[in-house]
Amino acid sequence: MSEIAQKVKGIIIDKLGVEESEVTPEASFTNDLGADSLDTVELIMEFEKEFNISIPDDQAENIATVGQAISYLEENVK
Amino acid sequence: MNLRRVVVTGLGALTPLGNTVPEYERNLLIGVSGAAPITKFDAEKFKTRFACEVKDYDPINYFDRKEARKMDPGTQYGLVACDEAIADSQMDLEKLNLDRIGVIWGSGIGGLKTFQDEVVNFSEGDGTPRFNPFFIPKMIADITAGHISIKYGFRGPNFVTVSACASATNALIDAFTYIRTGRSDVMISGGSEAAVTEAGIGGFNAMKALSERNDAPETASRPFDKDRNGFVLGEGAGAIVLEEYEHAKARGAKIYAEFLGGGMSADAHHITAPHPDGTGASLVMKSALQDANLQPEAIDYINVHGTSTPLGDISETLAIQKVFGDHAYQLNISSTKSMTGHLLGAAGAIEAIASVVALKNQTVPPTINHFTDDERFDPNLNFTFNKAQERKIDVALSNTFGFGGHNASIIFGKPKE
Numbered sequence A: 001m002s003e004i005a006q007k008v009k010g011i012i013i014d015k016l017g018v019e020e021s022e023v024t025p026e027a028s029f030t031n032d033l034g035a036d037s038l039d040t041v042e043l044i045m046e047f048e049k050e051f052n053i054s055i056p057d058d059q060a061e062n063i064a065t066v067g068q069a070i071s072y073l074e075e076n077v078k
Numbered sequence B: 001m002n003l004r005r006v007v008v009t010g011l012g013a014l015t016p017l018g019n020t021v022p023e024y025e026r027n028l029l030i031g032v033s034g035a036a037p038i039t040k041f042d043a044e045k046f047k048t049r050f051a052c053e054v055k056d057y058d059p060i061n062y063f064d065r066k067e068a069r070k071m072d073p074g075t076q077y078g079l080v081a082c083d084e085a086i087a088d089s090q091m092d093l094e095k096l097n098l099d100r101i102g103v104i105w106g107s108g109i110g111g112l113k114t115f116q117d118e119v120v121n122f123s124e125g126d127g128t129p130r131f132n133p134f135f136i137p138k139m140i141a142d143i144t145a146g147h148i149s150i151k152y153g154f155r156g157p158n159f160v161t162v163s164a165c166a167s168a169t170n171a172l173i174d175a176f177t178y179i180r181t182g183r184s185d186v187m188i189s190g191g192s193e194a195a196v197t198e199a200g201i202g203g204f205n206a207m208k209a210l211s212e213r214n215d216a217p218e219t220a221s222r223p224f225d226k227d228r229n230g231f232v233l234g235e236g237a238g239a240i241v242l243e244e245y246e247h248a249k250a251r252g253a254k255i256y257a258e259f260l261g262g263g264m265s266a267d268a269h270h271i272t273a274p275h276p277d278g279t280g281a282s283l284v285m286k287s288a289l290q291d292a293n294l295q296p297e298a299i300d301y302i303n304v305h306g307t308s309t310p311l312g313d314i315s316e317t318l319a320i321q322k323v324f325g326d327h328a329y330q331l332n333i334s335s336t337k338s339m340t341g342h343l344l345g346a347a348g349a350i351e352a353i354a355s356v357v358a359l360k361n362q363t364v365p366p367t368i369n370h371f372t373d374d375e376r377f378d379p380n381l382n383f384t385f386n387k388a389q390e391r392k393i394d395v396a397l398s399n400t401f402g403f404g405g406h407n408a409s410i411i412f413g414k415p416k417e
Helices: A003-016 A037-051 A066-076 B021-030 B065-069 B073-089 B112-123 B135-139 B143-152 B167-180 B198-206 B245-250 B279-291 B310-329 B344-361
Strands: B006-014 B101-106 B158-161 B186-193 B236-244 B257-266 B301-303 B332-334 B395-402 B406-413
Touching: A003 A037, A003 A066, A003 B065, A037 A066, B006 B021, B006 B073, B006 B167, B006 B245, B006 B344, B021 B344, B073 B112, B073 B143, B073 B186, B073 B236, B101 B143, B101 B167, B101 B344, B112 B135, B112 B198, B135 B143, B143 B158, B143 B186, B158 B167, B167 B186, B167 B236, B167 B257, B167 B344, B167 B395, B167 B406, B186 B344, B236 B245, B236 B344, B257 B279, B257 B344, B279 B310, B279 B395, B279 B406, B301 B344, B310 B395, B344 B395, B344 B406
Parallel strands: B101 B158, B101 B186, B301 B332, B301 B395
Antiparallel strands: B006 B236, B006 B257, B186 B236, B257 B406, B395 B406
16 A cells, blocks of 8 residues: 555544544545545545645545545645 | 423533532532643743643543544533433433423633634644634534534524623523423523633733632632632533423422522623622622512522622622622622632533532532631621531522623522422
8 A cells, every 4th residue: 555545544544533444445435434524624634734735626526535535646746 | 471490400510620510519518629730731921820620531531533523622511511411310312302402501702722723723824724624613602502402302492692701691591481481391501611721811811810829729719808819710511401390290300409580680881890889790689589589588598600809709799788688697608619710601500500509418618718808898798618508508599790791690499399
């Protein structure tokens, strides 16, 4: 697992209070990990802070699963 | 209109004297001080470096981590106290109509820590707004009532009263009125506050409202003592289950006390200073007596606002003498803030519980930290200095007054058939 993927999982476990085993690539923040709309906003903000990037709203809307977050960040973090 | 009777059937408290009602009750009657050096932040540069903090509180003992993160400490305290009060009431929520159960809570400020942290975070950045999405729902003063209803499914009237240090008393009066007039059968009421933060201590220090007795924090809150020099900031929560009498009787509930009446008034004088003649304070006690349909002679104990400020203690005492005349010498007066410190918007809640504790134990909790008489107080008044006093208590009155000149008083009686 990449360093980015590990950090992403760590943030999700911390913010959503879920078990590591639940944080699979297919897991949806809202459907599987119990996040509400505010939790999702907070997750995106944490990714921005951790990786020092800015994720535009229209792209943030497409980040709904663990896997989508990891691939977005692997592509965009320099 | 036919007014219904309202009784107290559940109590919960998270206070500087103990994290449950039995602990709070025990320490109130022993006369313990809840003051100690501030642990919540580095207060080295502050004029006041002590407070009455809640002790040994870890949110993880009450909430899961994710849940706790979304609540300001003031809201957490409120929920902890409500859990205790609701469990204590032994209501079977599966059997009750939750549309008829509401929540009216009190908060003087709201999520001060949350507000401070978020604003500091923004001001330390480069101007890019990165406010947490939970900032507003953690900070707004009404949110605790919302959380309580969400947790228990109470769908009745739901809101928060804001009248500074009178907030919880206003909440209790409103809750009482809603049951009394038939709008609901059970109300969860009380208040919570968590203002021991840099902004809270620094703000009250700037007003010269706080005692700066850093060399002896446990003696700093000394209402009616000659050397009182300001209040001691406290934090915590008190929760009270109020219930319509027949509703309580039908389910065989234990009844702690009857809620007999409440009064409200304004000083209409100054934003922070009390009226020197205590006109608002006497008006509020009169109006509470009238609401309860009682003569002044019926009152055995007054749990005063008595914050240990130079002016406030005097005007409240004048008001008591004005309202009660000769009977002022027959009743007991005490300020439990001498022990708990001043919980601002939660003060009315924990002091209502102190009044119920007095009725239950037939014992007046003391005004601790009395060292030197102040000649400005009539020496024939009984302030219950330093030691609890056993006596017959049928009816107790509790006063709270808030910045803005808000006054609220409530009266509880021993339960009767």
